[in-house]
Each structure stands twice: as C-alpha cells, then as structure tokens.
Amino acid sequence: MNEYKECRLCGRECAVDRSNSPMGAWCGSSDTITLAWAGLHFGEEPPLVGEGGSGTVFFSGCTLGCPFCQNYQISRGGMGRQITDREFLDIASRLKAMGAENLNLVTPSHYIPSLVKLLPEVRQAGMPVVWNSSGQERAEAMKEIFSSVDIFLPDLKTLDSRVARDYYRFAPYPSIVEPALREMADRRPLKISGDGVMKQGVLVRHLVLPGELDSTEEVLSWFSKNLKGRAMLSIMSQYTPVVSPEYPDPRPNRYLSEEEYDRVVDMLVRYGLEDGFIQEWITGCDWLPDFNRTNPFSSELSRPLWHWERGYVGK
Numbered sequence: 001m002n003e004y005k006e007c008r009l010c011g012r013e014c015a016v017d018r019s020n021s022p023m024g025a026w027c028g029s030s031d032t033i034t035l036a037w038a039g040l041h042f043g044e045e046p047p048l049v050g051e052g053g054s055g056t057v058f059f060s061g062c063t064l065g066c067p068f069c070q071n072y073q074i075s076r077g078g079m080g081r082q083i084t085d086r087e088f089l090d091i092a093s094r095l096k097a098m099g100a101e102n103l104n105l106v107t108p109s110h111y112i113p114s115l116v117k118l119l120p121e122v123r124q125a126g127m128p129v130v131w132n133s134s135g136q137e138r139a140e141a142m143k144e145i146f147s148s149v150d151i152f153l154p155d156l157k158t159l160d161s162r163v164a165r166d167y168y169r170f171a172p173y174p175s176i177v178e179p180a181l182r183e184m185a186d187r188r189p190l191k192i193s194g195d196g197v198m199k200q201g202v203l204v205r206h207l208v209l210p211g212e213l214d215s216t217e218e219v220l221s222w223f224s225k226n227l228k229g230r231a232m233l234s235i236m237s238q239y240t241p242v243v244s245p246e247y248p249d250p251r252p253n254r255y256l257s258e259e260e261y262d263r264v265v266d267m268l269v270r271y272g273l274e275d276g277f278i279q280e281w282i283t284g285c286d287w288l289p290d291f292n293r294t295n296p297f298s299s300e301l302s303r304p305l306w307h308w309e310r311g312y313v314g315k
C-alpha cells in the first residue's frame with residue numbers, strides 16, 4: 001500500500017496524494033525525501049553525543065506549525081533538496097565513517113514509508129537510529145517504524161490542548177503524543193553503555209514556554225507518574241521569539257525570565273526529576289541556525305558533511 005497516496009501519517013490526517021507533489025500537504029512535502037543538512041553534531045544531550053558526535057540529518061518540512069520555529073527556513077520555508085535512496089544511505093555511511101555514534105533523524109515523521117525501507121541497512125551497518133520528532137505521528141504509522149528505531153527522542157511540548165492550539169497550531173497534539181510516549185518507553189527500555197552512550201531507549205524533550213509554566217508543570221507531573229525511571233528527560237530553556245515571514249508576531253514575544261527558569265528547577269526537585277538534563281538559562285539569538293551557511297551551527301558544535309545547496313562539503 002502506498003501511504004503517500006492518501007497521507008494520514010500524522011495527526012493532521014490531510015488525506016492528500018503526496019506522490020510527486022506536496023500540494024495540500026500541511027507538511028509541505030512530496031513522497032521524495034528532502035534534506036537540508038547532514039553532519040556531526042555535538043550539541044545534543046551527552047548520551048547521544050558520546051565521543052564521536054551524533055550523526056544528524058535534518059529533513060525539510062514539518063507536521064507542526066510553531067510560529068517561533070528556530071529551523072523555520074527548512075521546516076516551512078522550503079529550503080532543502082530532494083535526494084535518492086542511494087544518496088540517503090551514502091550520507092549515513094559517511095557519517096559513520098566520520099565517527100558518528102548514531103544516525104539522528106531530525107523531524108522525519110512525514111517520510112516514514114520511505115525510511116522503513118532504508119533504515120534496516122543503516123542498523124545492519126551497526127549504527128543505532130535516533131527518531132528525533134515532535135511526537136505527533138499517528139499510532140498506525142508508529143507501528144511501522146518501531147522495528148527500525150533504537151532510540152526515540154520525542155518532544156513532549158504540552159498536554160494542554162489550548163497551548164497546543166495557540167503555540168503549535170494543532171490542538172489534538174496531547175491526545176496523540178501521550179500514548180505514543182508510553183508505547184515508546186514500553187518497547188524501548190533504556191540501555192546505556194559503560195561509557196555513558198545511549199544504545200537504546202527514550203529521551204523526552206520539553207521546551208519551556210515563557211508565561212506557560214502551568215503547562216510545564218503538567219508535563220513534569222505526567223512524566224513523573226508515567227515515565228520516571230524508564231525514560232530520560234531533557235528540559236530546554238532556549239525559547240527564542242523568532243520572527244518568520246509567516247508569523248511576523250511571535251508569541252510568546254520574549255525570552256524565559258530567570259525567575260521562571262528557577263521555578264522550573266524547583267518543579268524538577270519537587271517531582272524528583274533532578275537526574276535529567278536542563279539547559280542553562282540563556283537569552284539572545286546568536287546561536288540560531290542559518291541553513292544558508294555550509295555549517296548552520298557554531299563550529300564548536302558541529303562538523304558539516306552535506307548541505308542542500310552545495311552537496312558534500314566535509315573533508
């Protein structure tokens with residue numbers, strides 16, 4: 001069955017035909033994998049980075065619509081290039097040769113039917129696969145991907161449908177992500193090697209939104225009841241009011257305050273979740289990626305291999 005013909009891969013259930021055309025698809029993607037960038041990344045959580053770095057592959061298009069997306073150029077701006085299956089596998093194998101600890105697929109959900117065919121070869125080559133997604137794939141689509149993925153790195157953006165509607169442009173998000181995360185943790189128990197590198201498991205990320213700490217508290221409470229001890233947690237404090245052409249008025253229109261950051265730290269203690277990861281309190285936008293550059297990130301954090309416009313750029 002060609003699931004691109006009447007696409008219902010994610011909770012949006014657009015039911016459009018993506019064969020050869022992205023027309024009508026919320027994610028803006030046809031049935032051909034489109035990539036923006038690939039390279040080693042050292043800025044992920046330590047169990048994903050290890051010594052060699054995480055072999056990140058950034059897909060173009062996205063099933064959500066966050067007005068403040070830091071990757072706006074590629075998620076909604078159309079930046080990227082279509083590649084063949086052979087090119088995808090070649091990129092994975094070159095990342096492995098560069099020393100990557102894993103193949104980290106960033107926002108891959110809208111390409112599940114293509115990836116289920118390609119990922120077995122990557123895993124056979126001894127590279128763990130990381131599924132780095134917003135967590136809003138439909139359960140039917142997730143069933144297909146489980147056997148091809150070692151590590152799940154889902155977001156848990158919110159469990160509040162108002163917040164999901166206002167900030168992520170998708171009110172039903174909580175009802176999809178919540179069971180998906182429980183199933184990920186059931187099916188992929190944590191396995192960490194002696195040197196602290198994650199070989200299997202689930203690491204949940206939550207971005208704290210300024211002014212919406214009740215939503216963060218709900219997420220932490222849920223995590224402590226459902227996933228504590230079975231999955232890792234990473235709290236992100238880097239919210240940046242990015243201005244994009246589509247959303248010139250970002251909301252929230254400010255950074256997280258220091259007082260809000262401290263309140264989140266208190267919550268982590270209260271829920272017994274201090275053993276996860278939390279970013280330092282940061283403001284400013286110098287770190288924002290720019291996918292026009294060969295290396296969209298800072299040079300200490302990443303080593304480029306492939307760029308959508310320039311092709312292979314690594315040594």
Ligand code: SF4
Binds near residue numbers: 011013014
């Ligand atoms: S992946 Fe999701 S957003 Fe994209 S066309 Fe399919 S249902 Fe729509």
